[in-house]
Amino acid sequence: MSGKITTHVLDISTGKAAAGMELELWQLNEESGERRLLQSAATNGDGRLDAPLLAGEDMKLGVYELVFDAGRFLSRDSGAVQAASIEFIFQQIPIRFRVKDTQAHYHIPLLVAPGGYSTYRGT
Template identity: 50%
Template sequence: MSAGLTTHVLDISQGRPAKAVRIELYRLQEGWSDLLRAAVTNEDGRLPGPLLSGEDFTPGTYELVFHVGEYFRGAGVVLADPPFLDQVPIRFGVAAADSHYHVPLLIAPWGYNTYRGS
């Protein structure tokens, strides 16, 4: 796998990829955040390509924001108001721009899990 940042989302409450999850990617620096990209997952719970790659993929602190409340409402799940999980932010560091960083998200209306994948 080439250097860059990728993600995917799996709905573990229904045992399937999470289609149509809105994701935002921010770069965090000195007290401010810069929106770099917004995308929506496809039928496989993935994006059509990397969120960042090439010259755009640099060391630093990033945050992915997954809009899981929107996803569950769109899937017909009845959520409390406010929902237990609405937006899931994952803040992580990139130390080596020549490496591949894969940040998957496993979701359910009541919890989530992530890890650095391959």
């Protein structure tokens, strides 16, 4: 089994997949605090990516950060924001996690709405 990092984004204000949300995957150097951009992508019509963000030999032990450009996505879909009557203050949503097993599947979903967001380790 080869390890990988994947994601899925749902806009729970509309009950639909968050198609076209831009995101980045960064690797963090714990000693220096520096970040290195590994991948940029945008979700497809199903709110998923067409390929893993990272997989196989590229998987390394350490700390990673997924950064979702939720502010741009939700401002594009102004109907959802207006319908909720809530100002979306979360422009970028960073989710930092540790890879402890390079053979494991790290699925990091995001549930987003104008009033907040949630995540969990998926399967």
